Amino acid sequence: MRRNRTPFKTPSRDQSEYTVEKATQNDVDGIMAVAIAAGKAHKDSEAGFLMDDYEADAAEHTEEFKRAASRSRFFYVIKNREGKVLGFLLAYRKERWLRREPGWMDTVHWRPDFDQSNLEDFVLLEKIAVDAELRGTGLGSVMFSKFRDDANEAGIYDMFSETIIGPRPNFAALAFAIKQKYALAGIRYEEHQGRTITDVVYHRKL
Ligand SMILES: CC(C)(COP(=O)(O)OP(=O)(O)OC[C@H]1O[C@@H](n2cnc3c(N)ncnc32)[C@H](O)[C@@H]1OP(=O)(O)O)[C@@H](O)C(=O)NCCC(=O)NCCS
Structure with a gap:
């Protein structure tokens, strides 16, 4: 996976180069820039991708991020010393997630021993x-660690995450899941813009 296009750099050991903060409205343009680069119409399995096309639906996603910045407790940005947004992480607490995706628990084909x-x-x-x-x-x-600490502080010790494996697998996200020691909890099929997407549903104790 590494030998092709993904431009790996030497992992940064100096955490003072970066800060992880709660996302605010002021970060939305920077978040959109990262999302547009990761969520194009063409999905690159190796480099990873976001499911939506953020450029095509920029106004809708800008609004979504603005709402999340004002409401979500678990929305983070990582910035360099100049304040440039280099990445983001957005998570939802159970109640909010099930409001967005009612019936989510029932649509997952849970692993029998989960x-x-x-x-x-x-x-x-x-x-x-x-x-x-x-x-x-x-x-x-680095973002994941901050997210985990905050979730624990809020008394939450269970996390789920979904990664696409079909029609096009997201190998970068699958590698990240291994690094973070996610465990397989189930599989879910979701309809997205007229297509059936297959997701691996991961779980991790935080
Ligand atoms: C998934 C993603 C957020 C991970 O962030 P990241 O900063 O690269 O994560 P880390 O560097 O902490 O860890 C990535 C791990 O996966 C490994 N990896 C394997 N293939 C990789 C690839 N193509 N790209 C990135 N990392 C890869 C890395 O080497 C690293 O493991 P290691 O430190 O044990 O070597 C990032 O790849 C990304 O932005 N992808 C595009 C969007 C996406 O796919 N999001 C997930 C779906 S929501």
Whole structure:
């Protein structure tokens, strides 16, 4: 996977180069720039991708990010020293997630041995993206750590995440899932713009 296009850099050990902050309205343009680069019409399996086409539906997604910045407790940006947004992570708490996706729990084909008890609360990591030039250097993991700490502070210890495996697999996201030690919880089929998408549903104790 690494030998082709993905421009891996030496992982940055100096965390002071970056800050992870809660996303605000002022960050939305920077978030959109990262989302547009990661979510094009053409989906690159190896480099990873966001499902939507952010350029084509820019106004709608700008509004979505603005709403999330004002309402979501788990929406982060990672910035460099100059304040440029290099990546973002957006997650929803159970109640909000199930308002967006009613019936989500029932549409997942749960792994038979996945324990669904004790899921009174959870967070679902919905989107994560990093500037294409900086992928594989640890920025996604830095955001993930902040997200995990905040979730724990809110008394939440269960997390879900979905990764597309079909019609086109997202290998970068699958690699990130291995790094973060996500475990397979189930599979879900979702309809997206007239197509059936197959997602792996991951779970992790935070
Ligand atoms: C998924 C994503 C956010 C991960 O962020 P990141 O900053 O690259 O994550 P990290 O560097 O912390 O970890 C990535 C791990 O995957 C590995 N990896 C394997 N293939 C990779 C690839 N094509 N791209 C990036 N990382 C890859 C990295 O080497 C690293 O593991 P390692 O540190 O053990 O070597 C990033 O790849 C991305 O923005 N992709 C595009 C959007 C996307 O696919 N989002 C997920 C769906 S919402």
